[in-house]
Amino acid sequence: MTDASRPQPPSYVRTYLQSAVIDADDFIDAARQRFRRVFRSHRPRHIAAYRGWGDADGVQMIGRVLAERPVGGPGEADSWWDNLLNTYQRFESDEVPGQPLKVQFGEHAVEVVTDHEGYYQAALPGPAQVDSLWSNAAASLPDGSLLTPQPVLLVHPDAGIGVISDIDDTILHSGITNWKTAAQLTFLHNARTRKPLKGVAKLYQALQAGRDGQGRVPVFYVSSSPWNLYDLLEDFMELNAIPPGPIFLRDLGTDAGKFIKTQGHGHKLERARELIQRFPKLRWVLLGDSGQADAELYTQAAEEFGNRIAAIYIRDVDPELESDYDRRVGAHFERVSASGVPMLLARDSGAIAEHAAQLGLIEAKWLDDVRREVERDEHRPSLAQAAAEGAAEGEDATASPAASDEGLRRPGGLPSAVG
Structure with a gap:
């Protein structure tokens, strides 16, 4: 059952409950602050x-x-x-x-x-x-x-293009389609064993370099993850040579629009709107995945901003299958096509790079680099292997993590993001 099909309580009930939770949270916060002021512990x-x-x-x-x-x-x-x-x-x-x-x-x-x-x-x-x-x-x-x-x-006045990218299952494996794997990766693993999507580093380097090779394309990241994970997400990007950029996450407080939030992942669209409006000279490349609502959100952006959207790329979270995820993405293709925005459901970074090169968004010289990195990333441990290693560690707490790609062996931990 989708969010839209689930029965919803009347709006006045939701408003009342939200106000009650916020008031209770504010009361508890005020009590904590008084305690900390008295004991100078904060x-x-x-x-x-x-x-x-x-x-x-x-x-x-x-x-x-x-x-x-x-x-x-x-x-x-x-x-x-x-x-x-x-x-x-x-x-x-x-x-x-x-x-x-x-x-x-x-x-x-x-x-x-x-x-x-x-x-x-x-x-x-x-x-x-x-x-x-x-x-x-x-x-x-x-x-x-x-x-x-x-x-x-x-943002340089001549940048021309900007990039807005989701994180989970867009640059970072989360196992969102398998709750057991996702839970094991979230709680038992870290940046040394978490995997980027195949070829992500070179693809995003190519996008940032731009069609003129000047390296002026700004890259922004949006996610449903909490701000508590910010530095760990940055560590993951650095460990895997993924270009850095401002990251827009969410607060887990009870304020309106925070923990009690609008349905789905609409805040990601709100951040994208803000950026598109803030930098009116840029056209935008939007990247997401088929596991969540990215295709729907980016379709709305295409309908609102038309040719300000240069391309939409949706990573297929289960490329070996014809699944409900694929069908949900396919339902948005006609709407996007009507707006004149190119859209691709992509198997991997190589497919995105080829399409982007055809549109003139990246230089063609990057294609071989992206393909080689996709092949190299094929040899990293799979999600199932990573989860199995975590389960084995749970049985033997003295066991050290299994060896993996050198790029993932540096210090720094990363629980799973959530969107």
């Missing part, structure tokens, strides 16, 4: 400065202030229990609300205050001229302590 010790974005017209920064630095990723010999404990601790992070901060970019600085979930947002003037894809800002406490660099992606 001082800021870490600024999570997420990647910002902007152009010559202005830059946007977001981040979060925490009472403790997030736990590190597992070591080479960490067991399934270590991974599980790290996951739990990461979701138990204590935010610091009402904390003044100074955010600086270039010669400009602003003072902001974190909201009741510990998040901050800052808008500052952009650079006089955009010369490179990345620049640096910084966030700190008002006295200059906890100074934290904050990378900022800058």
Whole structure:
């Protein structure tokens, strides 16, 4: 049964329940804050400065202030229990609300205050001229302590193309079509054993390089994962040479539009709309997967923005089968075709690269690199093998993780994203 076909309670009931939960959550948060003020146990010790974005017209920064630095990723010999404990601790992070901060970019600085979930947002003037894809800002406490660099992606006026990509089952294997495999990968595994989709690194490098090879195409990532996983997702991208970019995740608080949310994954479409409207000179390549609602969301974007959407690529999560996932994606092809936007249900990165080269979105010289990487990634452990290794570790907590591709053997852990 789909979300749309399930019986829904009346809107006034949903509104009442949502208000009740939010009021209860606010009451508990206020009680915790009073306790922490009395015992001075809630001082800021870490600024999570997420990647910002902007152009010559202005830059946007977001981040979060925490009472403790997030736990590190597992070591080479960490067991399934270590991974599980790290996951739990990461979701138990204590935010610091009402904390003044100074955010600086270039010669400009602003003072902001974190909201009741510990998040901050800052808008500052952009650079006089955009010369490179990345620049640096910084966030700190008002006295200059906890100074934290904050990378900022800058969109060049001649970039031409931008990329918006989903994460789970678009760049990262999650096993979303098999709940047992997904659960084992989520709780028993980490960045050393998680797999990127075949050929993803070279494909995204080709997209970022652009049709002129200048490397000016901005890449943004959207996901239903919580902000608690932000640095782990960044670690995964770095470990696998996937181009970095601002990542738009979600808060697990009870505020309207957060944990109690609109149906499905509509927030990803909201983020895409914001980016498309924010950078009106760009045409956009949208990438997602067939396992969730990406095809439907991107179809709406195509209908709203027409030729502002350069192409839509949907990864087939079960390419060996003709499944309901394929049929759901196929139902959107006619709507997308009517808008004039090219759309492809792709088996792997090689198919996407070939299509993108035909459209002039990437240089043809990248095709061999993408194909070679697809072949190399074929030799990485499968999801079933990775899950089986996790189960074996559960039986023997002293066992070290099985050897895998060298690119996945560096420190850093990664629970599964959720969208």
